[in-house]
Amino acid sequence: MNAKAISMNGLLLNRAVLVLNTNYAPLTITTAKRAICLHVTEKIDIVESYLEEIHSPSIKYPLPSVVKLRAFVHYNSMDVVLSRRNLLQRDNHTCQYCGKISGKLTIDHVIPRERGGRDLWENLVIACSPCNLKKNNLTPEEAGMPLLKHPRRPNRIHYFQKFVKQHQTGWKPYLFMETWGTTIKNNPSYLT
Numbered sequence: 011m012n013a014k015a016i017s018m019n020g021l022l023l024n025r026a027v028l029v030l031n032t033n034y035a036p037l038t039i040t041t042a043k044r045a046i047c048l049h050v051t052e053k054i055d056i057v058e059s060y061l062e063e064i065h066s067p068s069i070k071y072p073l074p075s076v077v078k079l080r081a082f083v084h085y086n087s088m089d090v091v092l093s094r095r096n097l098l099q100r101d102n103h104t105c106q107y108c109g110k111i112s113g114k115l116t117i118d119h120v121i122p123r124e125r126g127g128r129d130l131w132e133n134l135v136i137a138c139s140p141c142n143l144k145k146n147n148l149t150p151e152e153a154g155m156p157l158l159k160h161p162r163r164p165n166r167i168h169y170f171q172k173f174v175k176q177h178q179t180g181w182k183p184y185l186f187m188e189t190w191g192t193t194i195k196n197n198p199s200y201l202t
């Protein structure tokens with residue numbers, strides 16, 4: 011395999027894959043690389059594939075886009091894990107004070123930690139370094155820096171929807187972004 015093919019496969023293997031429970035409830039997002047490992051070990055079925063394929067001299071492998079677990083996972087929570095990556099996703103990689111999207115982005119405690127502000131979705135926002143420095147140990151009101159929007163705890167479906175870019179059209183039926191596919195039409199009970 012030439013260098014170009016290897017780097018292309020590398021990019022494709024990092025492509026986001028939507029993981030569904032056995033009842034088609036969206037569970038998490040993983041990489042194509044991990045999804046292929048789970049497929050090889052028969053933990054999942056591939057429900058949708060991207061147009062591209064993974065190539066090596068001996069094999070051609072479909073690039074999974076949506077996969078479904080073979081064994082049901084009991085997971086009732088629709089909460090999204092609080093992490094830097096997920097905060098960036100919620101806030102669209104945008105400073106919530108000045109709207110800047112470039113430069114070094116940091117995590118700001120709206121109510122500063124030193125003043126009892128906790129690590130909660132409702133108290134954490136993405137801020138550019140200059141805004142974070144300027145705000146320092148003040149509340150937005152004290153600093154005269156109003157937030158662009160009120161920080162909220164995201165719900166899992168909204169969170170997954172944000173991952174849908176041009177490549178992820180195959181995800182839409184599973185995230186209520188278009189008409190129900192026939193396979194999931196009768197199975198929305200996990201949302202209630």
Ligand SMILES: [Zn+2]
Binds near residue numbers: 105107108109142
């Ligand atoms: Zn800023």
